[in-house]
Amino acid sequence: MEMINITKVFPGVRALNNVNLQVRRGEIHALLGENGAGKSTLMKILSGVYPYGTYEGEIRYQGERCEFKTIKDSEKKGIVIIHQELALIPYMSISENIFLGNENKKQGIIDWHATTARTQELLAKVGLKELPGTIITNIGVGKQQLVEIAKALSKEVQLLILDEPTSALNEADSDNLLNLLLEFKKQGITSILISHKLNEISRIADAITILRDGATIETLDAKIGITEDRIIQGMVGRTLTDRFPPRTSVIGEVIFEVKNWNVYHPLHSDRQILRDIHITIRKGEVVGIAGLMGAGRTELAMSIFGKSYGQKISGQIFKNGHECPLETVNDAIRHGIAYVTEDRKQYGLILDDEIRMNATLANLKKLARHGIVNANQEIVEVENNRKQLNIKCSSILQKTVNLSGGNQQKVVLAKWIFAEPDVLILDEPTRGIDVGAKFEIYTIINSLVKQGKGVLLISSELPEILGMCDRIYVMSEGRITGELPRAEASQEKIMKHVITR
Template structure:
């Protein structure tokens, strides 16, 4: 009996200026399965799904798409959604000021004559949400929901469109552990209801947990299709993804003595007038020269707020307390003052806050340190190219040229550009906020290796904020745990475990 494939993509090839993103890819998905698509950043995963969703219309690629038994020529996303293919992208497409029910039916409103039938819209929204999250009130505004609930609203939107194939692109990258588990449970429930899912994820533990089939892409080609669960191991998947073995995800650290305290925070508070509450309360901590200090905690614990309040307070919190940097009492009135002093901050949101996507690679790399490149009033463009090329080589940024727009790079390579921007200003202290969010295991390893080199060879100090406990444990020399805006515990590398960190994070 022939296998029942809901989707067959045959000989898919897609080229951009200077690069072949997909090279004769065959991709098949069985009806009713959870099919995981994995690969390094730049391997072609998102491009393949954008072709399937109609984002890249028929005629802009070579190859054939057969969906639900018919050859398809999708001209746009509307065409693919009409066929039953719905994509939930990593950047959620919700309107914060609208209610849950307005977002669920946005673009395909339920009408009575010429007018929207709001009673039916609310009733249908409740019906859909009952199967996903019964306690979610559809009249709440999206802006008042956490990221986990917003993801559920996105799934509800898909169900309202009579979805047959649901594509989820890195759906848990911004979620905490509980919200991630809840979303994976929902994906399994949808499978029981006959809905096919394609899951793109860099979190291999999640992939192994839910996948029926795993397809691996590398450099625009399909290199493996894994269907036997005995093949579903992290080491096996990584080997296919990167084309080599990575024995240790976290590179080994040299044992060494740390230098003097380079940074110390005493009795630090931050009050957010918009929320009318303290978001950081009585924080006390320090960082030594050449040390990686991890800051762990659940979503909403105040980690990013602490970092921003210290880094020149760009959001205008009302702050109290003392900062000692290089042994001196300092007060940064702006991020630019912090940068001049040797303090840098890599944002967790590289696309909105870390990079200017419409600008090219060289401009993004040199943006924070343009004064170093000026001859009088003008920037020395030749020197700018030399600097950008140096970082391109040293950080292994995959781009055909440093004049390529950053928006055309993969997530991992965008992150490397963001890191390069701060390395160019040669900081003494660097805060890395979720430095590996949304990037693959190979790129993660390169970021970790770079962090080790910066502290071991160049004497830099690093504060790393991360929601991934294995990352905190694998990279930190010491760990502070935050909860409810407070630093509630400190652990040495040797004594830290996931259980101890979580115990501190929830029992404050």
């Protein structure tokens, strides 16, 4: 497959500028670059999401010039894309999702027997043991990712494009997915993999193409032992000597405390999700929460933040030694608590609104007099935050949906920093973000705690937890199973607490 001199322009932004990409049959080809480099845009062109005529350049596949006007056109050629945000319908079954739009039919009527049999074959190929009739919402994210791959296989895929496939997966699920790609390679299936997890790239990629600012920088042969530092240098245009910015911790008194916190499932009132949680955060401290997916970390964060999750919630929350019942999100904001969600697109942003609107939503009263927002002041404040957080955009009037994932994440951060919180809960704040943008977000976290704020950092990446946190809680099955100061923490010790029953 060859993409030749691909140029794509959005209003006010040249996303791609004469990009070239060559992929050989049967290889795993990694596509890397900072957020906003143009990786996803390039793959959306290849898969027909952005149709022929909306870009300049040429696509050649198996020696033939291709002009894909729809996704169906590319799928007919065996090119299938799996996007970063899973495109499954939660309340439909696995088999219904796999064959949605591609149904097994006889005389216009769905053949459910054939659908079920074919689903079982596909699930066996991806190593998923669920029944075809299982509802999607009842399986975890890792298994949902496998359903997406089974869906691609149902379309006789020859070139599989995966955009950040492991960003929401724990380590075990990520390993399973990478092993599956290696198995596909043996079967002659070609893969293009977008990922910011360089250890995964080093493990499975045959070739690496790096984009920077919408242009092709270089293509590397991954088989000759390319180091992560060498890849980073290509991505960011400089050597990144430290993954985590240095910080001298000046830790004060307890600013936030959660005692005897118990939470039940929002739909199943007999199912307890969190049991007897007790955590503290001090001024100037970054406190981490480690644990596997499903351990209850996000449920804890959301239930603390104005009881956004769960029912039959009991326990106490203290701020600066005084109990403060946080019954609603407004209560939490008023008491100086902010929550950066792990799902920025569903809960963190209004995607069709401008950056300007999103960045001020959590604290409009700061801009309003007599109920009317001062638009000039809003522009000044947001522009200052844009510069501080280095948000890459054409202007603050750009729609948030057109930003890269990393820059969308920075807008979410800008929104909550504008709310002037004392305690900031960060749930997977660097998921799907490149190493350069991660460093910028870590620097922002350091500046917040330097001001005396407290930060609760939830992350599935143990190096991030170890590199950023002063103290670490470990969660397993809805309980706190361990607490480690930074000086004593290691990946091995954390994992011992993770598997504690």
